Amino acid sequence: MALLVATTLALVACMVMILARALLGPTVYDRVMAVNTFGTTTVMMIAMVGYLMGRPEFLDIAIAYALINFIGTVAVLKFFEVGILGADSSSPSEPSAREKPVE
Amino acid sequence: MQHDLILRIAAKLLIPMIMLYALYVQFHGDYGPGGGFQAGVIFAVSIFLYALVFGLPAAMRVFSPTLVQALAAAGVLLYAGVGVVSMISGGNFLDYGALNPGDRALGEHIGVLLIELGVGITVAAVMIMLFYLFASPIDADDSGGH
Numbered sequence: 001m002a003l004l005v006a007t008t009l010a011l012v013a014c015m016v017m018i019l020a021r022a023l024l025g026p027t028v029y030d031r032v033m034a035v036n037t038f039g040t041t042t043v044m045m046i047a048m049v050g051y052l053m054g055r056p057e058f059l060d061i062a063i064a065y066a067l068i069n070f071i072g073t074v075a076v077l078k079f080f081e082v083g084i085l086g087a088d089s090s091s092p093s094e095p096s097a098r099e100k101p102v103e
Numbered sequence: 104m105q106h107d108l109i110l111r112i113a114a115k116l117l118i119p120m121i122m123l124y125a126l127y128v129q130f131h132g133d134y135g136p137g138g139g140f141q142a143g144v145i146f147a148v149s150i151f152l153y154a155l156v157f158g159l160p161a162a163m164r165v166f167s168p169t170l171v172q173a174l175a176a177a178g179v180l181l182y183a184g185v186g187v188v189s190m191i192s193g194g195n196f197l198d199y200g201a202l203n204p205g206d207r208a209l210g211e212h213i214g215v216l217l218i219e220l221g222v223g224i225t226v227a228a229v230m231i232m233l234f235y236l237f238a239s240p241i242d243a244d245d246s247g248g249h
Contacts, residue, residue, distance in 0.1 A: 057135045064128070064145060067121050071152050074110065078155055086159025086238030 001052075008048045015041050032076055039069035107156070114156040121149035129223050130216075139219035143226025150231050159238050168235060171228045178225030185217045 015038060022034035043066045050058025079085060129142035154162035186197040194201025199214020201207075 060128070060131075060136050063124065064141070067117065067124060068145070068148050070113075070117065071148055071155070074114075074152065074155050084238070084240050086154055086162075086235075086240070088158035088160055 004048060004052050008045070008052060011041055011045050011048060015045070028080060032073060032080075035076075036069070036073045039065065039072070043069065110156055114152050118149045118153055121152070122146060125149070125223075125227075129219065132219055133212075133215065139222030140226050142219075143223040143228075144230055146223070146227040147230035147234070151234050154234065154238060159235070163235070166231055168232070171232050171235070175225050175228035175232065178221045178223070178228065181221035181224065182218055185214055185221070189214065 018034050018038045018041060022031050022038065025031040025034055043062045046058050046062040046065060050056055050062070075085060078087070125142045125146035128137035128145055129139065132138035132142070150162055150166060153165070185199070185202075189198045189201045190196050192201040192204070197214070197218070199211040199218075201210065202214050203210030
């Protein structure tokens with residue numbers, strides 16, 4: 001039990017540092033990286049809290065989070081790269097969209 | 104995104120697993136966390152990933168907007184149909200026990216399963232439709248902000 005609590009506290013410390021990087025991050029890629037890592041730590045956090053509270057079925061939620069966390073990152077990166085989420089992959093990405101300033 | 108080999112391979116590996124997990128959440132909803140709404144969203148997310156990596160036209164070849172509209176309606180029809188059938192069988196609207204008068208517990212089980220299936224189909228279809236609308240390119244003649 002003490003080991004579980006110690007691991008959870010360590011995860012909380014990691015999450016605080018990742019949040020700091022997400023807020024401070026000079027470029028947008030730092031922020032995207034921080035959000036992705038935050039999602040990964042959240043998956044571990046859900047699993048740890050599940051075992052701490054004696055409800056191992058939290059693992060189901062952790063798996064769903066792990067599968068979906070990846071897609072948010074892909075969507076944000078594609079938005080900054082192409083500008084349109086549904087851009088066709090077979091045609092080369094329009095260079096004009098890349099130059100466009102993204103707010 | 105035609106050079107992103109790693110992303111393409113990862114997406115091809117992940118999409119079937121996400122779909123399988125959606126089915127697990129759908130049919131395991133009685134015993135664990137989950138249910139029709141969550142399963143529908145998870146299933147729709149696999150289509151989002153496909154559209155993000157391989158482009159919206161490729162996703163629209165798999166799930167055409169017409170099919171998505173039909174599915175959105177079919178889920179509601181299944182939901183309401185179960186309610187009406189239980190009403191015809193002598194119970195109240197959505198009184199699943201009346202579906203199988205001999206064994207009411209079995210009837211409730213079947214009813215909940217069908218209701219959740221209807222919810223899952225509708226939620227997945229509506230989520231995919233929303234994504235299609237957000238992800239499709241804006242028309243040139245559509246006078247927007249710029």
